[in-house]
Amino acid sequence: MKNLLRNFEQIFVAKHLLFWTLIAVPVALAAGSAVALFLWLLDLVTVFRWQHEWLLYLLPLAGVGIHFLYKAAGKNAEAGNNLIMDEIHQPGGGVPGRMAPLVLVTTLVTHLFGGSAGREGTAVQMGGSMAQLLGRWFGLKPEDIRIILMMGIAAGFGAVFGTPLAGAVFALEVLAIGRIKYNALLPCLMASLFADIVCSAWGIRHTHYVIQSSAALDYLLLLKVILAGVAFGLAGNLFAAATHQVKKLGNRVFTTHKWLMPVTGGLLVILLTFVAGTQDYLGLGVTSKDPGGISIVNAFHAQGVNDWSWLWKLVFTAVTLGMGFKGGEVTPLFFVGAALGHTIAVYAGAPVDLFAGLGFIAVFAGATNTPLACTLMSVELFGPDHVLYFAVACFTAYYFSGHSGIYAAQRMAVSKRGEERN
Amino acid sequence: MKNLLRNFEQIFVAKHLLFWTLIAVPVALAAGSAVALFLWLLDLVTVFRWQHEWLLYLLPLAGVGIHFLYKAAGKNAEAGNNLIMDEIHQPGGGVPGRMAPLVLVTTLVTHLFGGSAGREGTAVQMGGSMAQLLGRWFGLKPEDIRIILMMGIAAGFGAVFGTPLAGAVFALEVLAIGRIKYNALLPCLMASLFADIVCSAWGIRHTHYVIQSSAALDYLLLLKVILAGVAFGLAGNLFAAATHQVKKLGNRVFTTHKWLMPVTGGLLVILLTFVAGTQDYLGLGVTSKDPGGISIVNAFHAQGVNDWSWLWKLVFTAVTLGMGFKGGEVTPLFFVGAALGHTIAVYAGAPVDLFAGLGFIAVFAGATNTPLACTLMSVELFGPDHVLYFAVACFTAYYFSGHSGIYAAQRMAVSKRGEERN
Incomplete structure (x- = not known):
């Protein structure tokens, strides 16, 4: 029975x-x-x-x-x-x-x-x-x-x-x-x-990324990946905090004429473009107008981005989205991560393409608190060879991105110190 | 602040x-x-x-x-x-x-x-x-x-x-x-x-498994993997049910002299060995005494096991563990799965090594309700090339293995029809 x-x-x-x-x-x-x-x-x-x-x-x-x-x-x-x-x-x-x-x-x-x-x-x-x-x-x-x-x-x-x-x-x-x-x-x-x-x-083709560096396990490299993972988590946290803060500040300043908020946002983006001296931080950023410009794709190559590209993109995006423009956060997170990974690789003596890929995925993992989805995404985007490094970077970033990601509606089930919350 | x-x-x-x-x-x-x-x-x-x-x-x-x-x-x-x-x-x-x-x-x-x-x-x-x-x-x-x-x-x-x-x-x-x-x-x-x-x-080396068949995505093969996944889930369920039933029956028959239970179990294993005509279903089963015998390793090669090897191993193990002997369930589950996968591959016209690997992992996934750990295990044991097929096989087996796995202490959080239980 x-x-x-x-x-x-x-x-x-x-x-x-x-x-x-x-x-x-x-x-x-x-x-x-x-x-x-x-x-x-x-x-x-x-x-x-x-x-x-x-x-x-x-x-x-x-x-x-x-x-x-x-x-x-x-x-x-x-x-x-x-x-x-x-x-x-x-x-x-x-x-x-x-x-x-x-x-x-x-x-x-x-x-x-x-x-x-x-x-x-x-x-x-x-x-x-x-x-x-x-x-x-x-x-x-x-x-x-x-x-x-x-x-x-x-x-x-x-x-x-x-x-x-x-x-x-x-x-x-x-x-x-x-x-x-x-x-x-x-x-x-x-x-x-x-x-x-x-x-x-419908004929849509996605950007193809390639990491050519060796996938062999190397304990020194693993240590660098863990430390980079901490940086990626903090960057994800900073991104979420900056976007929230811009929005909060904007809503506090513009109480009556709300439409002035996007106007100010737009003016700030124009101003930032002048200060940065490039239009490469505008828009999506996967590629750039000049093929040698600053972009996600070029972050995978030597000298493709500069030391502060990651922070520029973070500020441009926090102003754009915080002030009421529309679009997603994820591709800018990819940009911030790939550029930060690139820069860390340069100073840590690590492979630029691998670290650009790690940052690409792990900053996103930290900002959205989705380390598992991001580990899978790394396999789908970069192939399975480096999956161990990606998993380590994603989970480290997750641990160090704090408890407030980019989605305010995300609930807390288990805190990052292991405590159950419901 | x-x-x-x-x-x-x-x-x-x-x-x-x-x-x-x-x-x-x-x-x-x-x-x-x-x-x-x-x-x-x-x-x-x-x-x-x-x-x-x-x-x-x-x-x-x-x-x-x-x-x-x-x-x-x-x-x-x-x-x-x-x-x-x-x-x-x-x-x-x-x-x-x-x-x-x-x-x-x-x-x-x-x-x-x-x-x-x-x-x-x-x-x-x-x-x-x-x-x-x-x-x-x-x-x-x-x-x-x-x-x-x-x-x-x-x-x-x-x-x-x-x-x-x-x-x-x-x-x-x-x-x-x-x-x-x-x-x-x-x-x-x-x-x-x-x-x-x-x-x-300490010098321990683990058995090395290799799947040489192509890892290219093939929709007909994917369909076969899904159907095999259903079979793997049912086999995992059968394994758990058989072990539980043997134990229940043994405890009902031997109420006073409990020590007669392992004696009977031992005698049954001896009897089964005579009926099966081989000692290959005894012990761990990763390899066999005769290098050409029935074993997990040989399930990855053509003619390495026969059509009913999976069921023999299931019965031998259910009797051994149900009657009070000690050891794990997982390596026998690997055996049952690899042998069943081998047999399905022969009749479905699919690669024997891939299906032996899929069964190896997926029967275990079904019997323990751990599809995610098993997908990771497939990458660790067989390399990352076939991960999509493994994920599909593990989750299909999970869906079709019922709600009672080999661990009685496992709790129910979300039923396989999607209902939350706590």
Whole structure:
């Protein structure tokens, strides 16, 4: 009898898996296609800005536009990623459908006029809001809406970076610090895998990174990786703190005329561009207008960035996002990390390409408290050869990034000193 | 002020990490050395048994010895792995120090006289009981005793298989189904890494497995891997159920003269050996007396095992362990999995070495509900090339292995249909 029941158990599991696999198809079609459209437009916008450098001077004006667009049509959509995470923790009013077009347009505007921002926020918000719409159409229960929202995050993240495994684990890991639950693992994995396939089918190609340095285990190098991991964690923490502080300060100064906040942000970015003497810290930063400029790709080569590139990008991004422009935090985190890793490698006598890759991944791991997803991402982006170094860097960064990451809605399950919090 | 506190936070984290790194050294020295001694003796014992086949006929007598040894000196040590897990969930009387020598001697006796058993139970129990002793000597708080016990598991597991990453994650993942907490991640990782180094320093070498088949992504092959994953999960479930049932039945039949239980077990193993017509299912099974015999290593080569080898090993082990002999379950699970994978590959037209490797890892993942540790283990044992197939096989097996694994003390956090249970 007990064995009979156990067999039924497996039939229920099989039904559960089949159900979510079927749900994953439309989620992936919607999110994967939206991300493909976004990445295609983002590329056009970036090249257009390179060809018309004066667009930067319109950044303050663009900020006003974004501000009033959200004010007129945004409702609660402005909370972005945090709203989606809150809805997963505790279902409330739902994620509004308008979030997808709003964040798409405003991110493109931010990039067109030279704001320093990323992509994953946009992809995750498009994925989340479309997943919510689909969940409503399918008449899913509140419990299942939570799962489909996680699938939306996974699909958006997996498609935008071409890293489906990392996307799936990110959606589970980002919700709470210090704990991962397997409850939506397979739904998220399916959504993320399918969305990546859909996005690629639209012809999107992701940047290819190569680490040529030896992958052999070397204890001195391992020690350097651990110390660099501490620096990466602190940088991730600084990034999150700077963005929060800019926003807090801005909200304190501009109490009545909120639209002055993005105007000031835009003016500050223009000012910073003059001080830095380059436009390379604007926009996404994966590549640069001048092929030899400062960019993520060039951080993997000797002399590709300078000693303070990481801090410049951090400041540019904190001002852009803190003052109300739109886009993700992750690609700037990649930039900060790759540049910091490059610089550490130069002074520590370590391979530049390996440390650029470690920083790329580990600063992100620290700022979002997702060391496991980031370790998987390292395998998907750089191949499996250096996985041990990546795991060590990600978990060290995680330990040293403090308890407040870039997502305010992230909960605390287990503190980094090992104490359980719920 | 908030920033100042945040900086303090990182100092506390650094102190926490330093403290546990220092604790990890003696735990690793003790567990790593004990495991090295165990593996060295196990090898001697196995070769000795091959040279003296008649030892098998003394297996019933050996069972009586084991029975009375635990009865005389065992106290609660007989609960083995489950006792350690219970003490982590809910600290009680502690893990007795006598567990280490008892399980060492009785496992060697089991192997010397031809019982079919593994090693990880022994390694984990030695690690756990020595960790408890050290924790008491250091005057650790109950909360920290839980962590040092997890370190003992990690150290034992990591050293016995030469897979430190898998050891650390196994210790965290095995405690509850469907959830992993990072609370003791770094302590476990340090203990496991150091223990592996200590064990290697004693001259212990682990079996080397190679998968030569192509690692290229092939959708038809992926589909076969998923279907094989279902079979691996069901096999893991069958293994756990068979061992439990044999024990339950034995305890029901032998109510007064408990010592008759291992006697019967020994006689059954002798009988099974005659029916099977080979001694290859006795002992550890990593290699065989005749280099061309049925063994884990030969499951990776064409014609290395036959169609029912997996079931034979399952039955031999369920009888041996269910009837009261000592040793681990994991190496027999490797055997069952590698042989089943081999057979599936033959009939499905898939590469034998890859599927033997997949079964090796995935049946274990299913029976212990530790898909993440097993995915890491696959990288540590077989290299990173096939990690995607391993991850798919492990998680599929996990979904299809039901909710009762080989460890009765494992708790349920999230069911495999996604429901939260606590």
